[in-house]
Amino acid sequence: MYKALILDDDGEQREVVEGEVTWGELDPAKIIKLALCNDNGEVLAVIDKPDPEINDSFQEFIQYQTAHITGVSVANTITDVVAQAGGWTDGKYEYVIVVDIPTERLFMQTLPRMHFHPKSVDNPRNQQPT
């Protein structure tokens, strides 16, 4: 489960909770804090948007979950969600905190950029052919 602190259109801060929002509809630039929670809503980790005065390359929000499906037992069902991750990217790499859901273990990962918010300017689907 995620909780996020976002900036409303009027600049006020507002907390949103997964289930109340469709992430793709949120402007990634307005998400300023992301909390990774367990199923009970208890916060396991909080990830602040990096201060642009310190490093202005970390501007894009990253959020994804990981599901596991096996070819025998659970095909054609809603899959098992095994991890959730949140963080920011500098456009080249993703710096995320991952929660392993079964164990609630937290770890950090640096990955090549592969997850794109639907409104990301870096999303290949949002780029116009030249």
Add this chain to the structure above:
Amino acid sequence: MGAPTTEFKQIPTDGSVAAGDIDTGAERNTAMSTWSAVDVGTPLDFGSVSISGGAANSSVQAVAFRVTAFNGNTTVTNMRFWVTENFADSTVNWAKVDLDAGDWVATPTPSNPTSAATPTSEPGTQNVLKADSSTTDLTDEYTDVSDTTEAIVLHIAVGASETLGTYQGTAGSQDLQFNLKFDFS
């Protein structure tokens, strides 16, 4: 938001599906609805393999994966495929087939398409792509349904020293199942 609803479907390998039948997304969308699901009731059946005369190959089977409901998500990416098994002397081999390019082989064999050993632990990076074998993501293309992945063509090269038994999921006398992990958001 919940996780996407997904499915594995078995692509017939009996010659009934020609490359030209599934070389567009629209064709695959229709065809997937007619193919058998891979689940508890209809596992991917590689048949019986006799090694009385030495090493032998199983039958060749093929599957494709897709999202059948995004449940509010927009993208499935970073698909990682591997098998878990406890073979003593056998290898699960796989080939990934670019369906858009018309590379599907109607009656695949252990040597056609060319295969390699399937990973036996979770890969560190994405190793399955969309049906065009170049796009990393599955997205909503057919009213909340995605296009398929590449075809995943599998067979088992059974070694002469393999332990006899039934290899089926976790229900047989020995373990054999395939796994897919994917990210969604």
